[in-house]
Amino acid sequence: MTSSDPIVEALGAAGYRLTGPRRAVAGLIAEYDGHFTAAELEIAARERRLGVSRATLFRALELLTELHVVERLDLPSGEHAYVPCVREHHHHLVCSRCGRVADVEDGALADAVAEIARRSGYRIESHRLELFGLCRHCQAKAGPSA
Amino acid sequence: MTSSDPIVEALGAAGYRLTGPRRAVAGLIAEYDGHFTAAELEIAARERRLGVSRATLFRALELLTELHVVERLDLPSGEHAYVPCVREHHHHLVCSRCGRVADVEDGALADAVAEIARRSGYRIESHRLELFGLCRHCQAKAGPSA
């Protein structure tokens, strides 16, 4: 068995060394459904005595971001968070209560973007859609809308 | 004449005092077509001896953000920038070369968002679309696409 962890596999495939700290970070990230911050990971790593220094943690996050296995997200609060995610182009729908993140395909958005390009005259190179709301689970807990 | 500066007017209308530093910040912001950072404003203010301390500058930006006369933007680089903007819900199309920003109406996007809500089961509360590309002017300078 080479590795059952897709994050570790992505590192290996890209030619990076599979070190203890990197495996530890990958393992922690795999536990999240939703977003997490660097600080949260640091605390989790410390609690479990995984021996991952802050510098290494940030370096790992940077690396994983480059590999597109996690993506950096800007929450409405201004905080930086990360989400584990698929590598294709997509967007994030974030539950503002529990933090759970759903990946959203580009779908109909692509048309809207093309329309914007046509009207504005800009040559659009990239776009990013961030959606915030309540997931089904939290809607139930919070009670129906109004 | 009460004030010809829309930013100053917004402050006044909201019941805030029209102080020297606030007018100075408003004046600087009015010069931008595109995005600017807090650091850029600070430098500009210092060069012109406008006497605006950093704390006041940040406090002014926070205030103007609440009033929706500027909006905070997260550039792909991770930097925080601000853009002067209209108060209605809209999105930003940012030139990645010169920083010029065009406001974009929600338009077709609203349909796409509704579709995402339906499919995901999330109750979507807000969304943010950020578009990056080359404005017409910079396309001309940079040469046609390929």
Add this chain to the structure above:
DNA sequence: ATTTTTGCAAACCTTTTGCATGGAA
């Protein structure tokens, strides 16, 4: 054996805060 990665600790950058003073209304 070689090269990458790590930990440490300090540096850095951006933003925020407490508090006394100054200025707008």
Add this chain to the structure above:
DNA sequence: TTCCATGCAAAAGGTTTGCAAAAAT
């Protein structure tokens, strides 16, 4: 005159860096 806003300087966050030691290949 009264309350809001400012400046200062320190603190607080979050993230990055240099460098020697440790680990992966």
